[in-house]
Amino acid sequence: MKKSMICCLASVLVWSGAAWAGEYPADPLDSPMWDYRANEILGDAEVVFDDAVQVIVPQLAENQHVFPVTVDASALPDVKRIVIFADLNPIPVAIDYRPINARAFVATRIKLDQRTPVRAAVQTGDGRWHVSGVWVDAAGGGCSAPPVSRVKGDWAQHLGEMRGAAWPDHDDTRIRVSFRHPMDTGLVENISAYNIDTLSVTAADGTKLAEMSVFGAVAEDPVFTMIVKDAGEAPIAVSARDTAGLEFDGSVSRRAGVDLLAQAR
């Protein structure tokens, strides 16, 4: 818990304080916000555009409130951070993932406020950022419309309910976990920002597997998919905390995933 806060604080410092030391490489997506976002998010570390970072998204944003993004950077060695961001969102960064003992792979869903590049910036141990992304066309309002559960009024009854499971994935374990949470952006009238802001994954023996800072650009009722380097049968603990200080704890087991697989065709 203390550790998560320090990580969170550290990333905020990086995004607000870094001086722009020089030119970034020309953006293959030709985004009007590239230099600004690169300075804000990546700071003065070296930046390269790199197809080894796979940003997997659907052909279209059918629902701009829930746009799935999967990042697979497992072709890169020694990945320290995976940041998912959308240049033209009012809250650009969705997640800052640190796969401590985990594969360089993460999936979640984000809100899109308009047509924007959606990118992953992947930092390797040498400090270099490897960036890849794609333009996504979206209708307006992904960040400035109230969450469904706010409109229905039932968000408080289900707040923090967690679902999930774990599956064997080659030599590792794929874990998926979902939370009921409004993930308020603070951009909707009369509803202040309120979101899950940290997530951590811990093995049964206490080994920290992964950590994540989470921001209001992540979709309502967030879902996270990670692949951790733990092949054991023991449950893996997932805990999250939101900006009101509420903690949500649960654990996923491979047994649940194997049971689900048995039901598949």
Add this chain to the structure above:
Amino acid sequence: MTISRRALLAAAASLPVAVAGHGLAATALAQQFATGYHPRAESIADGIWMVRGADEAIAMTNGGAIANSAFIATDEGTILFDPGPSREYALALTALAEEVTGKPVTRVYVSHLHPDHALGAAGFAPELLHALPETRRELVDEGEGFADGMYRILADWMKGTALVLPNGDVKPGDVTYGGRKLRLLALQGHSGGDLALLDHATGTLIAGDLVFNNRAPATPHADIAAWQKSLTELAAVPHNILLPGHGPLDTGGLNTGGLDTGGLDTGGQDAIAQTADWLGWLDGALHDAVAQGLDMAEAGNIAIPGRFAGVKLARYELQRSVSHFYPALEAELLPRL
């Protein structure tokens, strides 16, 4: 308020297309506007014409004219089944109908709420428009949102298109209009209210979006179990030919003259069977994807069976369906922690 929002959206929509390089130069798009809609009518049975939509997604290049419509000539005037995506398109259909049938459009059926079928209602007086009561309810809830979305994508194509609600409530059963005996079928599953129409004299079944033919079914308001039930009911309606909501005319329909569907040929020519097959596969495949631990973007990239190789927009509609169904499936299948 609505108008200024639309004007804004329209302005915003015109920008990104030029920047995006969707493969079309701005001049080509301008030309598209200048030439407008040119629907064509094809005779499919005695006194019935089909107007084919493009087997594509809604886009600037087609003006949203992607759904099929039909004209039915009667002594009273022409019946139009589905007025299409916009006022301009509806006006083009009106002119075309009068040209081929010799009689003006005097009745319009709106099969369901989706904008590619329903927003052309803007080209008609509400008294001429008929729909299922459920369709009107859904249009009240979602019609304005659809109109905004269509303005964003289609800009000038949509000019003058405001939401117009049908006045007439369709009651299921046999009706005679202008000497023509029709059966109106009140079904659901593609949306909350799906109207299909059988012309008794010719055995022409006009199925709306309950049936897609060699074009993948769209599921934004779908209830798959209810849709499958409606398809079973449609298969039991004796008919010679079937006009689907999207895709080509299906001439492989039943011709049993009775309700026995035992001889239904599901060998791949029948659009009802193909739609049911796709929906069954989709439902199972999405369940399996959740059971295997896939996230949404991964689920949208699963293999599509070879028997759907000839189905247009298969990947596109699969990815849309993932968006429509996946979060609810996860909530149903993943265990509580």
